[in-house]
Structure formats: C-alpha cells, structure tokens
Amino acid sequence: MSTYIGKSIPRVDSLPKALGTARFFDDMALPRMLYARVLRSPYAxxxxxxxxxxxxxxxxxVRAVITAEDTLKRKFGLLPRLRDQPMLAFDKVRYVGEEVAAVAADTEDIADEALGLIKVQYEELxxxxxxxxAYKEGSPQVHDHVKRNVSFTASVQRGDVEEALRKCDLVRHNTIxxxxTAHCQIEPYGAVASFEEGKLDVWSPNQxxxxxRRALSNLIGLPLDKIRVRRCYIGGAFGGRSDTFPxxxxxxxxxxxxxxxxKITYSRRESLAATRTNHAAVYDIKMGVNRDGTLQALLIKGTLEGGAYLSSGTNATGAPGSAVEALYHAENFKYEGTRMYTNKTPSSMYHIQTTPLVMTVELMLDMFAGELGIDPVEMRLRNITGPNSVTSGGSVISSCLLKECIEKTIELSGWKDKYGKLPPGKGIGMGxxxxxxxxxxxxxxxxxxxxKFNEDATATVISGIVDNGQGNENLMFQIAADELGLSLDEVALVNADTELCPQDPGSYSMTATFVSGNAVxxxxxxxxxxxxxxxxxxMEVSAESLDLKDHRVFLKDDPNKAIPLEDIVRMAFLKGTPPLGRGTYIPKPLSPKGWADIQAGKLYGQYGPTYTFGCAVAEVDVxxxxxKVKVDKLTLVNDVGFPINPMVVQGQxxxxxxxxxxxxxxxxxEWDGKGRMLTDGLQSFHLPTSLDMPPISSNLMDGDDPAGPYGAKDTGPTGGVSGAIINAIYNATGVVVDALPVSPETLLKAIKART
Amino acid sequence: MKKMLELTVNGQQVNLEVEPQRTLQEVLRDELGLTGTKRGCDDASCGACTVLLNGKAVLSCNILALDARGKDVLTVEGLAKNGQLHPLQKAFIERGAIQCGFCTPGMLISAKELLDKNPKPTELEVREALSGNLCRCTGYAKIIEAVEAASQSK
Structure with a gap:
C-alpha cells in the first residue's frame, strides 16, 4: 500500500503560493540590478x-544600449537548418513588435525614455x-530564402484515401x-540575467x-557550463514558453x-503581441463512412498561419493529424499540414492547438449519426481506437480505456435522459x-x-523537472517519499536548474509524469x-527479504523485526557507502527515425510511447x-492510467x-491592415471569467499503463470538451459551426439563416 | 518631488517617501518588498494585484500610492495571522485551487472581501465576486469550491 501514490494530497508548492512568498522572476531584486526595455518594430x-x-x-x-550589432547575428530555431529568428532584428523586421534595440538603465522609466531617443530609419516593404x-506567386517573401512562404509541411498517410472516399456509402465535406488565439499566461513574460565571474545566470518562466540553455549558448556564444538557467516559479505556460525568446x-x-x-519585464501588451500566439488555421475535411456507421476514409488538409518565424511550428504542423489518427480508426487516412509564414507575431505550439480539427471531426460524426439514425454514443464506439491498435502513422497504442471513458461519461452526465429530450435552445453533446x-x-x-540521503535520514531529490504550474514538482515529492519510506516534509527537491540537475527534456508536449517521473x-x-x-x-538477512516503509526497514515475513531508517543511513555513512541513487529514463524510439522524418515532412513511427484518452459531455443553453451560448455543465472522464494524484489530475x-x-x-x-495586433490587452482579448465557466465534473478511470510510473500516464489536452460543446450547440440549434470563436453575432446569423 | 506617505500595511505603520506618480502596486512591490501582490496587466483588467483598502477590494495598479494615505492596506502577506493560515488559504491549499499561483493572491483577497461582507454566499455570488480575477490554470472549478468550503468552515 502506498502512502502518497494515488492520493489526492495538497501540493507542496501551494503553501508559498497561498502565503504570497513564492518568487516569480519579476519578484526578484538583485543588488545593483538594472531594468531593461525593448524598442520594437512599428512595421510588419x-x-x-x-x-x-x-x-x-x-x-x-542609461547603462547600455544594444542592437543586432552587439550580437553574434545568429538566429534561433529548433533545429540547425530551421533557425530563422534573430534575437535583435538585423537587415529586416518581419512583424509589428519585433525586437530592434534594447536599453538597460537604472529605472524602467529611464529605459523607456531612452527608447524614444533611438532613431531607426526603416524602408517599409x-x-x-x-x-x-502568402502562397501566391509574386507575394512578398517573409524570409528571402523561403519561396512562396511555405514554412513547414507534415503529413501522415495510410491506405488510398481518395479511392476509399469514392467507395464510401456517405461522404461529408466540412471546413473549419x-x-x-493566445496562451495568455496570467504572468507576463520576461527574464532576469546576471553575468558574474564569467558565468551567466538566467531566471525566466520557461518550459x-x-x-x-542550449539555445542561449548558441545565441550568446558561451559554452553550456557557463550558462545556468535557474528555477523560479512559473505563471503558466500551455506550450507558449517552450522555445527561446529574445x-x-x-x-x-x-x-x-x-x-x-x-531584469526585463514585458508588459501585457508585449506578452500578447511579441511572444507567441496560437496558430490561425483552416482545415478542410472529407470524411467517408459506410451505412453501418464505420469510418472508412478521412482526408484532412490543414493550412496553418505561423506568423514571422518557425518557433515550435514543426510540431504544430503535424500535431492536428496525430490528434485525430490516434483517436478514431480509419483504414484510409491522410493528413497534410502546411504552415505558412506571414508578417505577424510568430505562432507556437499550444496546449489545445488541435481543438478546431478534433472538434469538427466530432461534429461530422454527429451529423453522420443523425443521417444514419445511429446514436452518437454508438457512432463513437464503432470507430474509436482501442488497446493494441495501430494508428495510421504507425504508433502502437498500449493502454486505452476510451470505451470505458465514454460509457462512464454517458452514465454520469445523465445523457440518456437528456439527449433528444431537451427544450428548444438547450443542447447536449459529446466529444x-x-x-x-x-x-x-x-x-x-x-x-x-x-x-541523496542526508545524515538525519532526510533525502534530497535532484531532477531537471520543471513545473509550469500544473503540479509536476509535487509529483516528484510523492514518488520519492513513497519509495524511500519518508514523509513529504522529509524530502527536498532541487530542480529546473541546469547547473545542479542532470538532463531533463522539460515540461512540454506531455512528458513530465511519464519521463521525468520514471527517472525519479x-x-x-x-x-x-x-x-x-x-x-x-x-540484520544478517538477505536484502530481498526486507522492505522499507514508514522510516523503518523490516523483515517482510516478520514486520516486528525492524531497524529505524536513521540507524541504517548512519551506518551507510560510517561504512563509506552513503546512499546515492541515480535513475535515467528515455522512451524507446520504436522506429529508426523516432516519430518523424523531418527532412521529408513525413510522420511515421511511434509517436508517443503511450496515449491518454478522455470523453466529455457538455450541456449548453443558447x-x-x-x-449567446452559456455552457451549463461539463462532465469529463479521463484515462490517465493510474493517477498519481487524482486532485492534481482533475485540476489539469x-x-x-x-x-x-x-x-x-x-x-x-484581431489585426489591422498594417499587421498591428488590435487585441493586445485583456480588455480586448477576452479570457473566460468565473462567470463563463460552468461547474465541471472531472472523473478518472482507474487505469494501469504497463510502462508508466506506477501505471500513470501524462494528463493532457485529452478530454473531448471542444467536440462536446460544438455538438451541444448543433444539438440545440442545428447550426454547423465552421469558424471559431462562436460569437453571438455569428451564431445568431446562422440560426436566422436556418429559419 | 517625493512626498511623504503614511499608511498601515498588514497591520504595521509604514512611513516612506514616494514619487507622486507611483501606484500602490509599485510601492507595495518595489518599496516594501511585498511581491505577493502581482503585476499581470497594468490596466486594471486581470485582478492579480487586488488588495484590500480599508476593507474594500481594489486594484492596486489603478490607485496612486498617495491616495492610500492614512488608510489600511491588506495584502496576501497579511492574511495569515500568528502563523495560522486564513481559512481561505487553508481551503485553497486543501482543495487544489492553486496551480501556477500567479492569480492566487488576488483571488484570495477578492474572496476575503466577499466573505467579510457575505459569510454564506451562493455559488453565483462567489462567481460574481471573483469575476474580475482572471485565472488561466483552473477553469475556476476548484477555486469556487474552495471559497464555498471556507465559507462553511467559518
């Protein structure tokens, strides 16, 4: 029996956060610290x-002013051949808000005043x-070496989808x-840097x-051991803080x-207009089914608008296809994603980036279900992937309780009493x-x-794990305390520090539980x-006959025969064998090139070592x-394997x-005709408030993944909420949504067009 | 020209000289080191800098420090008393209402104002009271739960 694994215990980091003592980068003040501000391009x-x-x-x-002339004029990018973003623009600026010069001064006010004294002469293009x-012949080129502004392409294919579409009983063609949109972390972006004795320390909210560190090393020209990226509390990330910013x-x-x-602290305006946005996108979807409701063919073309630089757009281009192929089984499947450069803020991965596509696939399933007289629940059960299935991209799905998630969501939401029985304007939908x-x-x-153990039998865990706010640090406390027979307050964590900690992939694209958790x-x-x-x-017995729990080592067969942990630790030090544990975990690449042939833009091979699944039901009042759409209630059931901390998983x-x-x-x-973002504040870019959000019933299956730590998988953007909402709107109004966001004006127009 | 400012912050008398254009938020964070009050937007739209001024929740980025002269300010750092967490802090921790924690100080202060005025609010009253405090991590679900739990424990 575990003491902490599987328990909804409060997070260790919640105390300093509740007290107001948790330090985010902007809360830091170092002796003699200067304040920096950035001069940005007014032109697209x-x-x-x-x-x-x-x-x-x-x-x-003013203590220093820098431009690109003070840099190595190197560019940032995920892979060497994809490096396209300068940290201070040289030759050209490619979007409104791009960094052109920067000032460090005694105060922010002085730095701001100095920006006004910098004279930049531009030749507008x-x-x-x-x-x-952007794709048209003769259009302006964002990057001189990229013809027709194609930033990246990615495809997934199985079977002959065009041929299969011709043979299907029914075919639908939808676009979305x-x-x-924006990640819009409530903490604005920024960094504190301190160069001392030949070493650069950096604190910044990053995933x-x-x-x-690798990017900084390349861009600044210091070796890796002379750069220390350090831990600070992070005010949210959602995929928008995984790459390097100026x-x-x-x-x-x-x-x-x-x-x-x-210290440089971005304003809210800079955080929105000059870090990253979510990709704008158009998806063209052809879906073919047979009369029995089985999905036969799915052809998807995605065009993503990536803005001025690649950022993490490689993954963003392929992810929508991957999101669908591992959810529904189509023997014939083709996804082609194309990412375009434009003169706008760069777009990056976003936690829920695949929303528009997945949502529309769900909507089309409901439309087919209606046409064929099949229940929407049954429609899904006939088409979902399951354990031991192989996706179109060649990934083997190991543990999968999607079927069970659907059944439980239907039960908990009271679906059968509501679907088809609601008054006009009310709707229920699933995804x-x-x-x-x-x-x-x-x-x-x-x-x-x-x-490492300390002499008093407390332990220190050293892991590169980073916590963007979702609770990753707590996960490590729970794992270590349980394995070592300690209480949570007898474990210390040193993490997210490139000097003190061994290598870690970082917390982006759902990896912390599975990879870092396994290492700890x-x-x-x-x-x-x-x-x-x-x-x-x-004790003069074999190690195999012993167990460790609650601060003592005891004989498995006779738990009364025990030695306190403290005595064992002391003995270990005396004997010259202080307890020093180490662990490494790397998911096996199951195909020679991992998951993708980036050169050819083809996605094939094992994408994730395992997958997380979920189902949602939404109830709306239009x-x-x-x-105006009001979401009244959400019911969610997820399969995250065995949840290490159910309360934290529910929070996610x-x-x-x-x-x-x-x-x-x-x-x-929104943008004006000159490429200026019009929605660069929270009064114009509307996040959901507590009045917009409904009560959420979040539930978990009791799963078990063969490779995950204690059977756990990462929690992700898994729950099917977008499909549930859009199908509930369809259920309430009959309107087939083809653009996001669904604003009252567009929905009203569509309702009127139907009547 | 700096001007004298006297006010009470978390029960302690504070005297300092501030420039007239400084906001209460800047003085709390930069002069007094009370960085629990967060800076999230600068235009009174996120709620992360909410403090109580004579018991009323205000956005400290939207108030000049000198306008707080002679008044009583409570920040998140002043919620716990004698090492005892405020019931709201306790409920936020126990209910998992804190994720990244950046909105937490403002949420706690807005919730305190609500419970001080209305010890047993309905769910809708809780949602209304917190609607000026943006959170990107929780979907507000566990925050609402926590405020309701704290109101019942009182």
Missing part, C-alpha cells in the same frame, strides 16, 4: 536602413498578412477556420531549462555588457480526445535524476536498494434571440476545459 515588414543610439546612450541613468495570399538573450547580453544584473504521453519528439533526450522513481528505487543492502548486513482537466471554452466561444486576436 521593413528593411532596417540605420539605427542611431547615440542620444539614448547619453541619457543619464509590402507585408503579407494572409496565408492564402480559426483565427489566432525547458535545458533546451533554453527577452532572456537581451537581458543576458545587457548583463554581460554592464557587469550588473538586468472524445487523446494526447500522446511522453513522446520524444525526435529532438529531446530522456530525464535523469539523483537521490528509478533514482529513488536505487537509493532504496542501497539502504536495504546496508540493512541486510546489519439564447435564440441573441446567439479543469484547466484544459477553461482553455477550450475560451478558444471555442471567446478568444480572438
């Missing part, structure tokens, strides 16, 4: 003719602000389009300290130049979802961890084994006079629900 596309910083440099209180225009490079360079610590857990991405390493488990088990070995010498399911509701009903970036 322009040549930089000259920059004159002389007046700014003379302003009292025609900008391309639409992905369809969505504008840019992968080791990836960040803030940390600029702060680093300014600190190197001034030999003083430098499913999945996400890959622990997938190596082809670019990241595994995770390693150490466990192995390290703790190694230390535990060492303790049992020492104890076996003290005001037929105004078109609810987090995901909030993101989805915002994306589907509220959030929308």
């Amino acid at each position: 596309h322009a040549r930089i003719v000259s920059i004159d910083t002389s007046a700014a440099k003379k302003l009292p209180g 025609p900008a391309v602000l639409d992905p369809v225009e 389009r969505c504008v840019q 992968s300290p080791f990836t960040r 803030a940390e490079v600029i702060a680093g360079l300014l600190s190197m130049k001034t030999a003083r610590p430098v 499913c979802g999945q996400s890959a857990s622990g997938f190596p991405l082809g670019i990241r390493f595994g995770s390693s961890a150490f466990v 488990r192995l390290a703790a088990q190694d230390a535990r084994q060492q303790l049992l070995t020492v104890a076996s010498g003290m 005001d037929m006079d105004t078109g 399911m609810e987090s995901y629900s909030g993101l989805v509701l915002g994306h589907v009903l509220l959030e929308k970036h």
